[in-house]
Amino acid sequence: MKLLQCPVNGIRPLSEFSYGGEFRTMPDPDSCTDQQWAAYVHYRSGAPGYKKEWWYHMPSGTWFIAERNTITDKVSRTYLFPKREVAV
Amino acid sequence: MPLRLLKYAISREHPAPRFFRDCVEPKKTYDVVIIGGGGHGLAAAYYLAKDYGITNVAVLEKGYIGGGNTGRNTTIIRSNYLTPEGVKFYDASVKIYEGLSEELDLNLFYSNRGHFTLAHTESAMRTMRWRAEVNKHVGVESYVVGPEEISKACPQLDISCSGQAPILGALYHAPGSVARHDGVAWGYARGADQLGVEIFQNTEVTRIDVKGGKVCGVQTNNGYISTNKVLSAVAGFTPRITQMVDLQTPIVIHPLQACVTEPMKPWLDTILVSGSLHVYVSQSSRGELVMGSSLDPYEMHSTRSSLDFVEGLTSHITDMFPFLSNVKVVRQWAGMADLTPDFAPIMGKTPIEGFYLDAGWGTWGFKATPISGKTMAETIAKDMAPDLIKSFRLSRFEDYELTGEKGAASVGH
Secondary structure, three states, X not given: OOEEEEOOOEEEEHHHXXXXXXXXXXXXXXXXXXXXHHHHHHOEOOOOOEEEEEEEEOOOOEEEEEXXXXXXXXXXXXXXXXOOOOOO | OOHHHHHHHHOOOOOOOOOOOOOOOOXXXXXXXXXXXXXXXXXXXXXXXHHHOOOOEEEEOOOOOOOOHHHOOOOEEOOOOOOHHHHHHHHHHHHHHHOHHHHHOOOOOOXXXXXXXXXXOHHHHHHHHHHHHHHHHHOOOEEEEOHHHHHHHOOOOOOOOOOOOOOOEEEEEOOOEEOOHHHHHHHHHHHHHHOOOEEEOOOOEEEEEEEOOEEEEEEEEOEEEXXXXXXXXXXXHHHHXXXXXXXXXXXXXXXXXXXXXXXXXXXXXXXXXXXXXXXXXXXXXXXXXXXXXXXXXXXXXXXXXXXXXXXXXXXXXXXXXXXXXXXXXXXXXXXXXXXXXXXXXXXXXXXXXXXXXXXXXXXXXXXXXXXXXXXXXXXXXXXXXXXXXXXXXXXXXXXXXXXXXXXHOOOOO
């Protein structure tokens, strides 16, 4: 991978991007056990395969999601994270 | 080639000496199965046989021995770490290394060079002073030196680094050494083999059977083996193995690249590391400069290497040694580094009975080969981890008792 498709700015060189790690869902800190929370803080799914990851386009300050195969380093799709509904 | 030599090459009377038996088919059952025929796995097998008399051991290697990270590192051996636990552990390793050529009856080209960790900023100097004090406290010879002493040890070094990042001082570590890395794997393989351990190359583990929380066997592409004790010593392949037994770990894989230049006459007799310039360099006994840099910036399970890496590295190395601009890089490669969040390894028992883990060796595994083999052998033989590796246990993450070693990583990762 030398180029990456930013959902806002199109195809840009990889040097403009920063890796944000795997996309993960946070357990509810009020209801989860200490063990679940420790697992969320420290443990990672390190095995290879297709992964959903956070990437950051630095010049434009855009965070987005990329789906990437961590063996072949091929990106199948990139998209902006859908806006969450905020409870008022 | 002289004819006389060629005659020996094809002679049946003088076959090439083999380091270990050519084992083809594994037995049905072993006392201990070691996954991974790198330095760590082979050392564990050797010490299981030598220290504890456990010789019914199989080492399974999916490629050839020493072909993984054992043969891909930059061969530096040192113990100038940051935590007392780390310093004690790596110091024990250096002590074994010093007598290892004799013990294994194989010249490992162990060469004591002295090791300078260069500091280009005040904050780096602060870390050097911190490491020096921890090292001295544990009895390891490390101290902070100024630019004059560095110049004296290595007059070729441009102390101003082309004016980009002037060197303010360094942490000097007297025991810093290099050794021939594949020799370490071969030496341990031969030692283990002579004591009765069986080594199987081209043998990949595809499944690990766990019943009632206990290990009972492994399926390989070379038959099924039943066993109650399995050691995983597979570095960059650890997540694939832990996935087989459904064990969670913090390990993520990033490639780590290195390269060598064409050989030169000997001129660099120390080991130099610069965290700010992301470079470590030493000269091998063959005359090549062996150079490495920081980790690739994102997760990947591959050993491909990149032009970006050589460009970045050579730009920094020519800041230190401008005259190297005419010297060619002849080889580059990558290894898969298994990283932990605190830059300390994960060693010892796991929640699965009979499944032992020797992993999380990131960018610091080669120097620990002898002591990790010795302590993992003890852990397997006694089913209890020795005190020396207690702070590297897997459960430290759930206990929030991390062993913060990042400040002692060779370059800023």
